[in-house]
Amino acid sequence: MSAAQDKKFFDTFLLVLGVLIAIAIGLLALARMIGANTQERHVLEDPAYSATVSERIAPMAKVAVAGQDNSALAPSQPEPAVAESKDLPGEQVYNMACVACHGAGVAGAPKFGDAAAWAPRIAKGMDVLRKHSIEGFQGDAGFMPAKGGRVDLSDQSVLNALDYMVEAAK
């Protein structure tokens, strides 16, 4: 390797490096030019975008001042669940709300269609079972949540599911 060859290599190397840096800077400038005219301005001026920003940076809490109109601070009422007002057929409710535990007899729940498991419960009388279905029940075997945890269901829907289960266990 002669010194002349070294120098040639070094020059070429620097040239290539320089060209690459120039390309990178050029691309950066181009990207900023394009971005300035498209994204930023459009995004920043978009009312939907500004609304979400205002929402995100809004103070966590609002203060109600006595003697002023504080109605805007009232917590918004959650929309009632669709199923609430409707009375659904027992089989459907069972599959929605009861099968998780009663289908396989999970955690002490009397199993669907298991006459032996249901007989002592049916013997308590339907009034008791209706009450326990709607209000929930802590028994020796386990915990039965009110309405099977689906408090959005109407009472009648839950009772339909109860009838469906009791009927299947007879």
Ligand code: HEC
């Ligand atoms: C999270 C599990 C779970 C779900 C979901 C569930 N149950 Fe139960 N259920 C139980 C358990 C556990 C028991 C047994 C409690 C005991 O006797 O100790 C039980 C018992 C019952 C009983 C007998 C109560 C008694 O007095 O002996 C009825 C009736 C009943 N469930 C109805 C329903 C209906 C109707 C649904 C659906 C709307 C439902 N359950 C959903 C866990 C569940």
